[in-house]
């Protein structure tokens with residue numbers, strides 16, 4: 016396994032794999048105990064996450080295994096005896112950040128030779144990245160990818176037993192290994208993977224290449240996991256998938272995402288349900304109806320539009336037109352007038368002109384997004400768009416981007432201001448970072464409100480008056496706990 020890249024060859028069933036990995040956790044624990052004796056304390060581990068909610072959830076799985084085998088978690092890379100970067104590669108700046116920080120880890124390792132360094136996640140699925148790390152970052156101890164994260168305990172044992180760099184990257188997998196330990200970041204809310212991978216192949220996107228084909232988890236496993244979480248104090252879940260609207264299509268007994276939501280809604284004690292991400296081309300009337308009737312599904316829909324020009328949407332392989340997208344939004348808003356809609360937008364896709372960006376701006380004005388994440392197009396090697404010869408000059412991209420951003424911010428501010436003075440339910444998430452006398456709560460529409468703490472505890476649902484809107488958040492006070 017060391018120093019090479021493997022294709023996957025699964026010989027064990029998913030259940031057997033869980034048993035096997037538990038055995039490796041016991042073995043790894045012996046090494047960690049030995050290290051504890053040498054250090055005279057429990058060793059510290061730091062899991063640093065780049066990228067999306069999927070990665071955040073994967074990091075909770077990594078930390079679950081690390082704490083099970085005896086590490087204590089720290090947020091400080093300087094203090095840690097084991098640092099793992101869970102990487103993202105959706106845009107090139109994510110890769111550059113990792114390379115920059117690896118230089119810093121190298122300096123730490125020089126001062127502390129027993130420091131172990133591991134890299135995993137989407138960036139590691141790129142061949143060129145592995146070559147570069149092998150050549151220029153030889154102090155890294157362990158590298159693995161997105162498909163074999165369930166093998167983490169086994170890979171840790173290999174790392175403890177070898178001096179040379181361990182690399183284990185699979186090109187794909189059909190395995191979904193359940194029941195491994197997870198260490199949640201928040202006691203009261205949790206992400207749940209409902210599916211892995213993506214089949215859409217939007218022409219700019221590297222995700223289908225690094226996360227593989229779409230695979231849905233068995234609904235029974237999902238429900239069981241949520242029931243356990245609720246018994247453990249979770250009141251809000253976020254169902255995670257690259258394209259949740261195509262959930263269940265390929266299961267032996269097919270089920271729709273809307274049907275899954277209906278079942279999740281029945282779970283007693285669960286208060287709030289969120290999900291992401293929805294692809295507009297697959298969003299069904301059934302889903303809108305389930306959301307409308309639901310008392311638990313939050314009034315928020317993240318519906319990436321990416322672009323407003325039909326020509327660009329076609330080149331992006333998004334499989335909807337501007338008018339179809341706008342009609343869908345109309346349908347959703349008619350069914351649920353109080354819904355918050357957010358989106359992702361890319362500026363600077365090959366061939367995009369300023370006139371095309373005007374089409375995107377028109378969509379923003381008409382939809383009135385509550386928030387939009389705007390990205391400058393990043394060329395990802397291996398995607399169809401990277402081979403297109405009409406890449407847009409940087410100044411043109413910048414001009415369109417700045418113009419779009421202003422409209423996005425203005426419309427989001429207007430949307431937020433509308434709710435000032437209303438009373439809404441908030442889930443209390445944390446003590447305010449700037450002012451410890453305040454708590455921060457999240458509204459159903461995903462906006463944040465800060466309010467005096469009083470006797471309120473974290474994880475509680477409270478009714479808050481949104482006294483003042485500050486553009487992208489509110490300050491207020493609790494009406495009813």
Ligand code: 5AD
Nearest residue numbers: 219220319359360361390391392393
């Ligand atoms: N360049 C810029 N943004 C991208 N995204 C995905 N791929 C790229 C890329 N190559 C954005 C999309 C997606 C979000 C997660 O990241 O907007 O919805």
Ligand code: SF4
Nearest residue numbers: 213215216217220222
């Ligand atoms: Fe990428 Fe498109 Fe799949 Fe989203 S739906 S992960 S943008 S390929």
